[in-house]
Amino acid sequence: MSERLFIFDTTLRDGEQVPGCQLNTVEKIQVAKQLEALGVDVIEAGFPVSSPGDFNSVIEISKAVTWPTICALTRAVEKDIDVAAEALKFAKHKRIHTGIGTSDSHIKYKFNSTREEIIERAVAAVKYARRYVDDVEFYAEDAGRTENEYLARVIEAVIKAGATVVNIPDTTGYCLPEEYGAKIKYLVDHVDGIDKAVISTHCHNDLGMATANTIAGVLNGARQVEVTINGIGERAGNTALEEVAMILRCHKSIDIDTNINTPKIYPTSRMVSSLMNMPVQPNKAIVGRNAFAHSSGIHQDGVLKNVQTYEIINPKDVGIDDNAIVLTARSGRAALKHRLHALGVEMTQEKLDKVYEDFLKLADKKKDITDDDILVLAGADRNVNHHIKLEYLQVTSGVGVRSVASLGLNISGEHFEAAATGNGPVDAAIKAVKQIIRRQMTLKEFTIQAISKGSDDVGKVHMQVEYDGQMYYGFGANTDIIAASVEAYIDCINKFRK
Ligand code: KIV
Ligand code: ZN
Numbered sequence: 164m165s166e167r168l169f170i171f172d173t174t175l176r177d178g179e180q181v182p183g184c185q186l187n188t189v190e191k192i193q194v195a196k197q198l199e200a201l202g203v204d205v206i207e208a209g210f211p212v213s214s215p216g217d218f219n220s221v222i223e224i225s226k227a228v229t230w231p232t233i234c235a236l237t238r239a240v241e242k243d244i245d246v247a248a249e250a251l252k253f254a255k256h257k258r259i260h261t262g263i264g265t266s267d268s269h270i271k272y273k274f275n276s277t278r279e280e281i282i283e284r285a286v287a288a289v290k291y292a293r294r295y296v297d298d299v300e301f302y303a304e305d306a307g308r309t310e311n312e313y314l315a316r317v318i319e320a321v322i323k324a325g326a327t328v329v330n331i332p333d334t335t336g337y338c339l340p341e342e343y344g345a346k347i348k349y350l351v352d353h354v355d356g357i358d359k360a361v362i363s364t365h366c367h368n369d370l371g372m373a374t375a376n377t378i379a380g381v382l383n384g385a386r387q388v389e390v391t392i393n394g395i396g397e398r399a400g401n402t403a404l405e406e407v408a409m410i411l412r413c414h415k416s417i418d419i420d421t422n423i424n425t426p427k428i429y430p431t432s433r434m435v436s437s438l439m440n441m442p443v444q445p446n447k448a449i450v451g452r453n454a455f456a457h458s459s460g461i462h463q464d465g466v467l468k469n470v471q472t473y474e475i476i477n478p479k480d481v482g483i484d485d486n487a488i489v490l491t492a493r494s495g496r497a498a499l500k501h502r503l504h505a506l507g508v509e510m511t512q513e514k515l516d517k518v519y520e521d522f523l524k525l526a527d528k529k530k531d532i533t534d535d536d537i538l539v540l541a542g543a544d545r546n547v548n549h550h551i552k553l554e555y556l557q558v559t560s561g562v563g564v565r566s567v568a569s570l571g572l573n574i575s576g577e578h579f580e581a582a583a584t585g586n587g588p589v590d591a592a593i594k595a596v597k598q599i600i601r602r603q604m605t606l607k608e609f610t611i612q613a614i615s616k617g618s619d620d621v622g623k624v625h626m627q628v629e630y631d632g633q634m635y636y637g638f639g640a641n642t643d644i645i646a647a648s649v650e651a652y653i654d655c656i657n658k659f660r661k
């Protein structure tokens with residue numbers, strides 16, 4: 164029997180810190196339930212003191228989920244710990260995750276403090292958290308750049324104070340795999356009482372080494388890994404859950420395994436990508452669109468003779484089923500419901516009827532309905548409460564002529580119209596919107612997600628608009644890419660605070 168590695172999923176905390184990826188509480192519950200079905204051991208549900216939204220999400224996730232431990236993040240501050248304990252009150256299994264920066268630069272510039280004082284604060288926070296819960300995890304922020312000898316002193320002190328898990332984050336993604344592995348080994352060899360706590364990895368991907376560092380940590384004694392779905396997270400992201408789970412499944416010689424129900428990996432990846440409006444890069448390991456696509460002649464020939472020639476993972480083992488029922492205009496509600504269920508989406512009969520109606524309209528326009536399309540349709544009502552809605556859009560464009568757009572907006576029940584010319588159809592349409600919404604806003608980023616399955620595919624647009632010193636993120640999806648762009652722009656405007 165393999166040794167067990169605990170999976171600590173932080174998609175809903177570190178992952179959700181990505182600008183533009185914020186989820187509402189209902190969406191977070193949906194992801195948390197999917198993570199439970201996936202088999203994660205711990206769900207980091209939020210940082211309760213940071214906002215009422217995070218506080219509420221931790222409460223609701225605690226109520227909705229049964230098996231995984233629910234974890235709440237805090238700083239080494241009593242108020243944070245009080246609020247986290249309150250937010251966790253409904254959790255069946257609960258953990259407080261508290262900590263402080265331990266690298267010299269954090270001690271000097273962030274805290275204007277000393278090494279000794281940081282140890283005192285760390286110990287006090289752990290003791291304080293233990294007054295509320297039996298399971299306390301301590302993080303030594305920027306442990307990756309913390310001198311090993313001092314780090315060992317911090318870790319020894321917090322274990323004595325009652326920490327049950329000690330997290331060694333490579334916060335800046337700086338470490339080399341050998342260096343990170345050696346750091347974990349140093350702690351195993353030099354910390355008195357290390358056997359009383361589980362060592363956890365928490366690696367960021369700034370230099371593309373998050374997964375390699377995590378595995379190095381595991382090979383040297385870590386028995387919990389902190390990961391996110393699709394590797395999302397601050398800057399270049401965190402270690403990807405799916406990569407660690409599949410590395411351990413593929414490399415049986417490591418003889419350490421997780422509780423991950425691997426066929427749920429792909430549906431979970433699609434759900435998180437869709438809800439967070441965060442596309443997965445096509446060549447992303449395990450869950451990217453091309454992860455199992457053999458295109459060169461030599462590879463295709465080999466795979467046709469025997470899949471083992473070029474495939475180390477059976478796509479079905481991670482939930483990618485090429486033989487899944489194809490959804491077309493002739494598919495019934497039951498087939499749609501079945502596919503939604505496979506993607507981890509449950510809905511009332513009333514909502515299913517509405518999604519089915521939209522599905523039929525889309526199926527009339529394009530022949531292959533992808534999982535992404537289904538997820539976009541399932542989330543289409545995210546905009547129902549928007550006070551600005553696109554009523555119609557007409558665009559003429561071509562080569563050698565300026566584009567012209569005319570459109571109608573419904574703003575809180577009132578109808579407005581405008582027309583404008585531009586360098587291209589999107590430029591013209593956005594200028595028309597700006598004629599109606601007279602605010603000083605600047606389009607900062609405009610991404611059209613690759614249309615992969617033919618010219619009739621649904622185009623997805625992500626936009627970033629700056630207004631009044633704040634950044635707002637919007638999303639639009641439509642078979643008409645100009646309409647998707649205008650929808651994304653209007654989605655941003657609907658989020659303006661004033
Ligand atoms: O990267 C990091 O150091 C963190 C801690 C708050 C755990 O996310
Ligand atoms: Zn982090």
